[in-house]
Amino acid sequence: MVSQQKTPDQGRWAFVTTSPTTRCPTAAQRTLMRKHIMKDIGYSRRACHYSSRSSSVSGAGGIPGQTDGAPEVIKPTAIPRAFPSTATALVTVNDDARCVLHYVFSDALPSYIRVYREKWYPVCVQDNAAFHQMLACCATHLYRWQPEKHHRLKRVAISEHAQALTIAREHLRGVTHLVSEDYLVVILMFACYAHMLNDLATFKMHMAAIRNIVSFRTSDISEEFMRLYQSIDSIGSYAFGITPSSLIPTTMTLPTLTHSTLGKPLSVLISSLDLKYRLTMLQAYQSLQNLDHYLALVHVNPGSSLLDEPYKLDLLVEPVSRCFLSLRIPTDMPAKDSAPLTYLCAGGLLYLAELRRRSGISPVMTTFHVDKLKQSLESMAHYLNIDPSIHLWVLTVGALESTSLDDQYYFCSQIKQLRTNEGIETMKQYEEHLHWVVWFDPLYQTRLSALFPMT
Incomplete structure (x- = not known):
């Protein structure tokens, strides 16, 4: 007893x-x-x-939602029940939250999921609400990655999101002055969550709130927060087809490199564009090729591929993405002028989609850009003779990023016709054409091998 x-x-x-x-x-x-x-x-x-x-978690490093190879064992990770915080005495977590943190700190998961550890954990641990919302986003990411294995995390995500909202509302009740930067991070995490749920209205509401607050206090906002804001702003711009914010100037640039020279067919096509957009498109494709050359240079050294370092990859891919996202074409522009712009812009953004996934963004929504590319193809077919290598490259990235069977058939049928016209019979010949524009084999080899028999 x-x-x-x-x-x-x-x-x-x-x-x-x-x-x-x-x-x-x-x-x-x-x-x-x-x-x-x-x-x-x-x-x-x-x-x-x-x-x-x-024993049930796969170490897939390719496309989210797909697994390959033998399952990898997650090494036990000691997760405390509470974390030090500057905002409150402790950030407390329950057992479900500790389960999510187990994945955040595990090295057995694909690199693009581990981005939470390097990018979001250091800033979110400073505030209770931000921390709970980070866990909600991570749980949603895991659920989207493998819903059949992580179905219970959908409930965890909802619970953590509810806790974050409750804490944030309590915080606002006691605010008698300007909100702190920690609270801005909370709003930023709410925007991330809205993006994951494909909720455009909520995403725009949160991002507008941040812009309004920052516009009054730009002098005391850290560069790290500006970079995070810019990253989420680009994510929403890419996913929803909205204009990226110009409130916060770009703070990220590519490493200093010897600039490559665009191939003549691509240079000729860009030179035919409207003068107002010509330089911007030239800079966008120049940045894309510089990124490709830098990734190839680093990849030469064994064990140093940036594809397995999402946080570093994010710093490189983000400024290139914004180059293309800043190209907003007026709806009243004549088709003969807008079609080439849309064709090249959509092609560049679709090529970046897989790099964005590897940098930790989830989900990477490409439907908007696939639709834009299809519209431009239908317009351009009547009056513009495009170089076969450029056309094959654009059709290929369109096929790789199509999510519906109809879209895949649309692009694959045109690729098949183009291969017949150009006598492209082997995979090697196919890749040679792609390299005339820009192509990073270690990133796309597996997916291209699966696409090739379909064309």
Whole structure:
């Protein structure tokens, strides 16, 4: 039975015998016994759960939602129940949240999921609401990656999001001055969550709130927050087809490189564009080729590929993405002028889609750009003779990023016709044409191999 002695440990431990010789335990004692027993059962079950889960998680490093190779075992990671915070005494987490953090800090998952550890954890741990919202975003990311294995995390995401909202509302009630930068991070995480749920209205609302706050206090906003804001702004611009914000100037640039020279067919096509957009498009494709050359240069050294370092890759891909996203074509522009612009812009953005996934963005929504590319192809077919290598490259990135069977058939049928016209019979010949524009084999080799038989 429960010990009746007054000891320092009373209230924490319950000692039970199987054949009591005195009266039955009181209701309070039975409650204490039950809690103690259920606690041990819970620990035991969670230990089994983590053990079984480690054998079911795949270490896929390719396309989100797909797995390849043998499953990798997740190494146990010690996750504390509370984290130091400058905003409150502790950021407390429950067992479900600790499960999500287990994945955040695990090295067995694909690199693009581990971006939370390097990009978001350092800034979100400073605030309770931001931390809970980061967990909601990560749980949603995991669920989208492998819904059949992480279905319970959908419930965790909703719970963590609700906690973040509750804390944020309480925080606003007591605000008598300008909100802190930590709270701006909370709003930024809400925008991330809205993007994951494909909620354009909520995304725009949160981003507009940040712009309004920042416009009054640009002098005391850190460069790190500006970079994070710009990154999320680009994510929304890419996914929803909205104009990126010009409130915060770009703070990211590519490493200093010897600029490559665009191939003559691509230079000729860009030179035929409207003078107002010609230089911007030239800079966009120049940046795309510089990024490709830099990735290839680093990839030469064994074990140094940036494809497995999402945070660093994000710093490189972001400024290139914004070059293309800044090219907004007026809806009233004549088709003969707008079609080539849309054709080249959509092609560049679709090529960047896989790089954006590897940099930790989830989901990368390409439907808007695929539709734009299809519209431009239908317009350009009547009056512009395009170089076969450029056309094959644009059709290929369109096919790779199509999410519907109809769109895949649309692009594959045109690729098949172009291959017949140009006598492209082998995979090597196919790749040679792609390299005339820009093509990074380590990133696209597997997906191109799957696409080739379909064309």
